[in-house]
Structure formats: C-alpha cells, structure tokens
Amino acid sequence: MSTFKTLTLSTSLIAATLALPAQAANIGVTMTSFDNPFLDILMDGMKNAAHDNPDITLQFEDANLDIGRQMNQVQSFIAAGVDGIVVNAVDGDTTATLTQMAEEAGMPIVYVNHPPIDFHMLPDKAAFVGSNELDSGTIQTEQVCQLLNGHGNALVMMGPLENHAAHMRTKDIEDVVSRAECNGITIVEKQTANWSRTQAYDLMTNWITSGIEYDAVIANNDEMALGAVQAIEASGHSLDDVVIAGIDATSDGLIAMKNGQLDITVFQNAVKQGEVAVLSAYKISQGKPFERNIWIPFELVTQDNLHDYMK
Template sequence: MNLKRRLLVATMALGFVASAPVFANAADLIAIITPGHDNPFFKAEADGAAARAKELGYETLVLVHDDDANKQSQLFDSAIAAGAKAIILDNAGANASVAAVQKAKDVEIPSFLIDREITKSGVAVSQIVSNNYQGAQLGAEEFVRLMGETGEYAELVGKESDTNAGIRSSGYHDVIDQYPDLKMVAQQSANWSQTEAYAIMETMLQANPGIKGVISGNDTMAMGAWAALEAAGRTDVIVVGFDGSNDVRDSIMKGGIKATVLQPAYAQAQMAVDQADKYLKTGSTGLDEKQLMDCVLVNADNAPKLETFALSN
C-alpha cells in the first residue's frame, strides 16, 4: 500500500470522514463495520472477518459504529472513499441501516451482513444470521429444566431497536409460557449492557425477592445480572444467557451462570468474507441472500470446549 493510501486508511479508521478520492489500487480492501468491541461478541466478529480477509490476501479497514445509525452512515462514506470493494456489516438497526447499505450498492460496493438482518431484501448481497428463534428455544428449554418447571423469574431484554432482541424474547416465551407454574414477575430492556443489567437486576431483586431465575437476551446482560446477584448473596438464582462468550463459559465452569446459547460469531464473519471473495471474483455467491445458522446450547457438559464463540470437537 502506498503512503497516500496508508494515510487515508489510518484517517478513516479514526472515524474521520473526509472528501477523499477513491484510489485505483484499492481493489484488495474490505471494510468491516460492527458495533463496539467492548462487547466480546462483536470483537470476535471483527477479528474473524479480518483474519479471513487477510488469509485471502485483502487489506482490511475495521470500523466501529457503536449502534449509532448516523455514525454508521459516516463510516460507509469512509469505506466508499477509501475504495473498499466489499463491506462486512453487523448493522446499527434493521430499518435505519437500509439507506447506508443502499448507498454502497449504488456505487457498486456489495455488503455482506452478519448477525442482524435489515428490513429490506435485495440491497445486501448476503444476510447471514444466527437462527435466533431456534437458539432462544434451546435456551428456554434448558431454563425450564433448571427451574424445575416452577417459580418466579425475570427477563432481561436486549436493545429494542435490534430485531434479534424481539426474536429471542419470543422464542423464550413460546417455550416458557407453556408452563403455568413459571411466573414472570419482571421484564425490562437492559440494552445489551452489563452495567445497565447490574442496576436493573438490583431493582428487580428489591421488588421481587422471590425471584428464582433470570433469562437474558445476551451474555453481557447475563454477566451484569449475575454480578448483582452475587453482590446480594443470591447465588441460588438460575441465570441463562445467549451468545456463547468466554466470560459466561468461565462462569458456567465455576458453577455460576448455568447455561448460554452459542451463536458462532467468528465462523459467521469468516463465512461472510468467503462469500464476499467469491462474489468479487465471480459476480455471485451461489447462495440465497438470507442464510440461517443454527445455535447450540452450552452448559456444564460442553462449556470446556467453548473458545471465542466456537466449540471444539
């Protein structure tokens, strides 16, 4: 990469949007745009995509939108200006992201979505997402078993603008609501945040001291809930998460959080890069736009095999 191109890419990586030329020698650049890497799931996505892209001979531009659709739009401008030939995206909202993906398509830059769908078809080349409903049902079935089919429980829901939050909650309830002796006494969004989940769990416990279980829309919130439960001396409460993070794996192995549902973030991101590579070389992925990957239950039986959102054989 020449010096001018290096300076441009470095500037774009800092989130600065400039009126920059598209370099003719940018044929090997893939942009990877995800939510913040403070969440290990999104970091795994970015790391997986970047590693595969480099294996295939591409340069990478790794950017973070922090679930801000306006910032995401600016980062698309950055990727376009830097001459990216494809974009790997975990988007900042099902509706709010359509315009950004369309903007890239309009200048013939294909987008390959992971983890979260957008509401319009035919704009992205691929939308590769975990089967959140199937995964939620797995988690709910384990939760019901651990609860002995009875008792008061609370639910921590993800960010309301994220389609996955609603899908997971629906999957949970389509199983749990079949058991009349399981009674939900509290339900609140903690916006995928560990800090928010900690504070909300404290409040839920004060209002409902009989809580026996907590089912969470992701592992980050599950970790926040478990920290609050530990602080309150309530390590008897059953907590089940969703994502398959190393943090929750470690908690499971220590007898803390009881289970999670693995969605293969690292593999999913690598699959998106493989499809981008094939599309750039042949003009087609040979696959449907929307693709579902099944999730896997993780509990004390298989937690030792979990590493960075992947299970070893």
C-alpha cells in the same frame, strides 16, 4: 421457522473459497461497537479470514451505537471505492437505506450477525450471514423450563429495544413459557439492560432491593447474565437455587459456567460468522457465486457439554 437453507459451513468450504484466483480486495467493515465482547469475537473471525487470504485487506470503523455515524461510514467506504462492505448493523430498520446506497454504487454489501430488514429480498450484490434468532431464545428458555420443572418466577433482561436479535430472543422466551409444559413459569419483570454487564448489575440490584421473588434470570446475552450474577452475589444471596441463562457462549460466560455461576448459554459461532461474511464480500467482489443468506446454527451449552466449548 425461516424457509432459508441452514448451512453448516465446513473447513473444506472455507478452503475452497480461499482457493479463488488471487485478486486484491479492500473491504470496509462498520461495526455496531468496538466495546462489546461478542463483537470482538466477530471481528476476530473477520481478521482470521484476511490473515488466511493475504489478498484481502480490512478497514474497520466503529459506529459506536450511532445510526447516523454508521450511515456516514458506509458513504465514506463507497466514496473511497472499496471493493466491498461488511455491515454489523446498529439498527435493522436503517439497513434498507444502506442497501440502496450500496446497490446504486454497484458495491457489494454483506450484513453480518444483525440481519437487514430486507434480508429476504436483497439485491444481486448483497448477502446476510448470521444465526436464526428464532432458535436462540427458544433453545435457552426450553432448558430453563426443564431445570425449573415448568414452574417458577422469571426475570427477563433484554438487549436494546431497536435490535432485531433482542426483540426475537425476548419473543422466543415468551413463546416457550406460553407452552403447556412451561406455562407454570411467570415472567414477573422484563426490562432492557442494552447488552451491558454494568446496566444489568444495576437492574438486578434494583429488582433485589424491591423484594421481587425470582427463580430464574433469562438474559438476552451472556454479558447481562453475568451482571445479574454479580448483583446476586453482591447482595449476599446464593446462586444455588437460581437458574441463570445467557446467550453467546462468550469466554467470560463459559468461565462463569465452569465456576458454577451460569447454568445455560447458547453458542453463537461469531468467529464463523465473521469469517464467512468477509469471504462472501470477497467472492461477490470477484464476481464469484455466493450464498444470499447463510444461517449458522445455534448450539445449547450446559455443564454436560461445557468441555467441548472451553477449547
């Protein structure tokens, strides 16, 4: 487990941050992609922070899954003299370069959701806000193991291979099924569907067509889990004897759970991540104390507590 302190951020902490002396700050934000439901929620959190603090202005840019494009956006922010930068990184391996660029310019930089490769040794004006991926796939797969009574065939849908979250969530799955109480579960297929519902639909359709027998689909995010659900239903097969698990507790994921299509998801507080990332960039730009690494806990969502998250 990470040695960094896990913080559950309260309303009072947000309020205290918003009570900082009013000084205008223009913050540039580069997102992995605008075409992603989870990242939409992340951006909503950022917009909430700016709405609650009129001294913060946000400028959003879409990297469109392009590493070079994101690097150019950071360069443009620096050249434009913004007061701080928030990065939702396309690829963790490139973040060392982004950090160096910002440090050389004396520019605050805050990574959100996707940790930088150097998050354990960030410079003075840098921070990371996210959730510990060591917990996400672990919580998800422990629940799958429980529902399967430790036995069955599992299909695993992965996010992009270069993405830290996808890598960790998949490793979490493998680690859990290797435990004594879960080692009756066999991962029969494991392929990437790049966070995409459409790609997951196609992948699941191919698996069904090939005649693979499965008892569970464990997806690195809700979008891929929902693609699997749609493919299973389109094939005429029943969801009754299949455990479908996702991560992120997106609106569509929660609705699918309410409809009995999704069995498991894991809530990642994207709104809070977005809010705190922007407020951290603002605090650094004002020379105020800030947390270098802020971990916001994941939470298991099932039919038993679904009503708490449907709110």
